[in-house]
Amino acid sequence: MRIVSGMRPTGKLHLGHYFGVIKNWVKLQEEHETFFFVADWHALTTGYKNISALHENIEELMVDWIALGLDPQKSVLFIQSKVKEHAELYLLLGMITPKSWLEWNPTYKDLKYNLLRISDLELMIKNSIRDIVKEVVAKLPYKVEDFELLEEQLVDDMAQSIIKGIFEGYLARDILREINVSKRDFYETDTFGFLGYPVLQAADILIYKAKGVPVGEDQLPHIELTREIARRFNYLYGETFPEPEALLTPTSKLPGTDGRKMSKSYNNAIYFADSKEEVQSKVMKFFTDPQKLRKGDPGRPEICPVFFYHKIFTEEVTVKQIEEDCKKGALGCVDCKRMMFERLEAFLEPIREKRQKAKENIKQIKHAFLDGSHTASKIARQTLEEVRERMNLV
Ligand code: SF4
Structure with a gap:
């Protein structure tokens, strides 16, 4: 085929x-x-x-x-x-x-949906600022001439600053995460090429x-x-x-080092270009079962990304032992990660060598x-x- x-x-x-x-x-x-x-x-x-x-x-x-x-x-x-x-x-x-076939493409629909949510967010910010400005102006001991004009100007300026802050990453990262949109999506992707x-x-x-x-x-x-x-x-x-x-x-x-899907944009990835030391440092920072705080605590391997890696890179009989020991608190996360690092390295090392050779050629x-x-x-x-x-x- x-x-x-x-x-x-x-x-x-x-x-x-x-x-x-x-x-x-x-x-x-x-x-x-x-x-x-x-x-x-x-x-x-x-x-x-x-x-x-x-x-x-x-x-x-x-x-x-x-x-x-x-x-x-x-x-x-x-x-x-x-x-x-x-x-x-x-x-x-x-x-x-x-054109309608392309507009129904889920990636494009997501983009449009996110753009809509951003304009809702913009409106929400403007309304909140407007309320605050009105409140402040009402408390002033004197009357502001042409208040409506000033209000519009103030609201626009402040809203623009806040929105700029959001998209430049200074503010409200959580808002951006929540609406699943990045600066790039917002500014750059609504093009003919993307459609x-x-x-x-x-x-x-x-x-x-x-x-x-x-x-x-x-x-x-x-x-x-x-x-x-x-x-x-x-x-x-x-x-x-x-x-x-x-x-x-x-x-x-x-999963990546933080337990979410491995992705460059989450900054949680292990690259083939990473050195042994970089991989080790990433593995030791891996997310584990948050309920297992010290060695004696019983863990839940089924939700632990480190265990997921053991299932891929470690021999079956050892995986079973790790599962048992984790559940009864006989294994600490640091030791468990060290074991995983060794197995992962055994997989990565030859690839790293081939990479090096490929670079030379x-x-x-x-x-x-x-x-x-x-x-x-x-x-x-x-x-x-x-x-x-x-x-x-x-
Ligand atoms: S012992 Fe291993 S499998 Fe269990 S929670 Fe810690 S890192 Fe995960």
């Missing part, structure tokens, strides 16, 4: 990327015809202002992929922007994709006539949209694209990705010729 998937170059990879995506890709490349691409155009849909690190991020991603086992002899590894055909197909598919990225994703997949796309559950709506776009194209111009199937990735949601790796881009281009060109013909563009 031909399989296509991509990853945005947004920084170094962490353990969550490996267990959520790459491990599965490495397995798939053994059994299928696989195309994996660095989605640099997609990185611009949200990060078009932060391009200074783009080159470095692409390189880091290539290095991580190779160190984690993706093999240019087994997979076509390439850079999206080196295969310009994606862009032409994106344009053509954009012509036939109803249209599912069409680019459809082009990325359909240009190779892929039959399978490995995705996490959150990506399912995008694959459904790709299928709908393929169906619409086939209906309008004749059978051209197969409808790709979503290959649901068997994910284990790896970066020229060859870049060549391999360029070769991959040529191979991908050849197939993409054939599909585009067919598409142009179907659309009377020849």
Whole structure:
């Protein structure tokens, strides 16, 4: 089966990327015809202002992929922007994709919802300030001329300062967290590129006539949209694209050091680029069962992220022992973390070495990705010729 998937170059990879995506890709490349691409155009849909690190991020991603086992002899590894055909197909598919399909995309709907909540927040802040200003002015021993004009000006100025404070991170981090929005989402993401990225994703997949796309559950709506776009194209111009199937990735949601999902934005990730010392320091700060304060206290391994890691990296018989000892208070968290660190390091150390080697061979790796881009281009060109013909563009 031909399989296509991509990853945005947004920084170094962490353990969550490996267990959520790459491990599965490495397995798939053994059994299928696989195309994996660095989605640099997609990185611009949200990060078009932060391009200074783009080159470095692409390189880091290539290095991580190779160190984690993706093999240019087994997979076509390439850079999206080196295969310009994606862009032409994106344009053509954009012509036939109803805008409403994109507006229903859950990521876009979330953005719109958050923007709405921010404007509610703005209104709430303004009303509160207005009440305070009125109260203060009423208590003044003299009458303020043109009070209404002054009030508006004051309310606007103060509200703007508070809102600016919120988005610059000085104030109310909890408010931002609660409404699940970041400064970037608010200011930068309401663009044509962001609205249209599912069409680019459809082009990325359909240009190779892929039959399978490995995705996490959150990506399912995008694959459904790709299928709908393929169906619409086939209906309008004749059978051209197969409808790709979503290959649901068997994910284990790896917790970060604070127990939440591992993510760069939560600052709770363990990176493959981290040194042994950095990993050790992160492991020793890991969140554990908050009810277990000292060694003698009975713990609850089932809610403890450290135990989650033991289940992945530690031998089964030791995991059972840890579970028992934790529950009866015979094991302290510090010792438990030290054991986990040893096992985790046994997994990370060889990858770190491969990373180092890959960095030293970066020229060859870049060549391999360029070769991959040529191979991908050849197939993409054939599909585009067919598409142009179907659309009377020849
Ligand atoms: S002993 Fe280990 S499993 Fe139990 S709470 Fe502490 S860190 Fe978690």
